[in-house]
């Protein structure tokens with residue numbers, strides 16, 4: 001496997017995990033089943049799709065199904081983007097996007113289409129629940145009280161969600177939402193009547209979505225996600241922490257989508273420049289390829305756009321959003337500890353770095369496999385097993401970590417951030433990143449109307465972008 005673009009330190013730490021991942025290693029795959037709309041199989045492509053994450057693979061399939069000649073250029077040696085199915089001690093793990101739900105219509109439809117079921121992660125019927133307050137004090141909270149306290153805090157934070165987001169996929173249908181977008185999650189929470197345990201639990205959750213301190217995070221962007229989960233804390237938690245994709249995980253589903261497309265695919269192909277003229281686009285790649293097409297669809301994480309030279313440059317609105325709007329310092333990691341600590345869940349409030357720690361598996365043979373999610377990975381070196389163990393011991397004093405599988409998406413040059421997270425005042429501008437500019441089109445989960453921090457949002461955006469590209473190309477064909 002070509003690991004040029006992966007975080008080398010992470011790979012050293014979980015070499016077996018990375019090696020076990022599903023990767024398509026061929027550099028260029030010319031699709032033998034390609035069917036061109038005009039019957040011709042020569043000349044420039046109709047569309048170049050940049051990026052083979054969920055937005056890219058979905059768009060490629062949809063565009064090729066319309067009969068357009070499509071090529072996908074993907075920087076990494078694998079598809080899937082910010083999803084990454086891997087192996088850890090012989091088990092399938094998800095180092096990026098993992099949880100999916102039937103309330104997420106786009107990804108659920110893809111799972112149904114290709115025959116993927118759900119794999120349950122232990123979340124309910126906890127043996128133990130812990131909350132670490134900001135001062136580092138750990139509270140052993142009876143699970144029923146933990147659940148009730150969190151539900152109450154969540155409901156208070158999301159009060160009015162039904163009125164604010166009557167149609168969550170049209171997030172600004174109620175003009176009040178735009179007015180409230182300047183309010184940070186910390187400011188909204190400060191007004192709530194919560195006990196210290198509830199405050200710490202809720203803030204730990206919000207830090208996870210923020211990927212930054214909560215005083216910079218758009219409260220409304222989180223309330224929209226609650227509205228998408230039927231305005232309900234139980235279903236919200238169910239949608240974010242309870243179900244993974246069975247039978248090969250996110251990698252297998254992404255592969256099923258791309259295999260179903262009639263697109264050509266070039267892996268390990270880093271786009272460096274795009275030049276647009278009145279009639280087409282020309283892309284240049286790091287390894288000297290020149291690719292011409294009638295249109296290009298970018299599906300990149302917000303933070304990597306500055307690494308591409310746009311001729312002419314991106315709009316001022318996009319540049320402002322890239323600089324200020326969507327920045328996320330998050331990470332996920334797995335760890336194995338020797339002891340069997342049972343089915344546990346812990347919320348650790350900022351600035352404690354391991355904000356959510358969840359048992360994925362536990363018995364007397366394996367000990368315990370834990371998954372930790374961090375809102376601010378820069379507070380802890382997730383590759384440093386001793387440092388992670390010291391943090392974990394604050395909650396589980398006897399825990400001995402034997403193995404870890406971290407992945408640093410912020411240091412990865414092809415993401416430079418974890419999940420999308422809108423800053424206060426910038427949620428209302430997310431559509432600036434989706435606006436077409438001439439022959440350039442834009443998708444990616446951060447541009448989605450619905451589940452913007454999720455795989456579902458990526459799929460939604462790929463479908464929307466296909467519609468936009470098709471309109472342009474059909475206009476061209478009529479001339």
Ligand SMILES: Cc1cc2nc3c(=O)[nH]c(=O)nc-3n(C[C@H](O)[C@H](O)[C@H](O)COP(=O)(O)OP(=O)(O)OC[C@H]3O[C@@H](n4cnc5c(N)ncnc54)[C@H](O)[C@@H]3O)c2cc1C
Nearest residue numbers: 051053054055075081082097098099271444445454455458
């Ligand atoms: C740690 C973590 C946990 C998450 N947890 C969940 C979860 O539980 N559930 C959930 O639904 N979502 C979760 N998400 C979010 C979800 O994974 C993303 O929102 C989604 O996968 C993004 O898909 P995308 O196609 O928009 O972007 P990406 O997946 O980032 O795809 C963009 C692609 O562009 C490529 N690229 C970048 N630069 C270039 C270039 N110059 N040239 C060519 N290609 C380039 C990248 O390699 C990448 O493949 C999580 C994300 C992370 C990181």
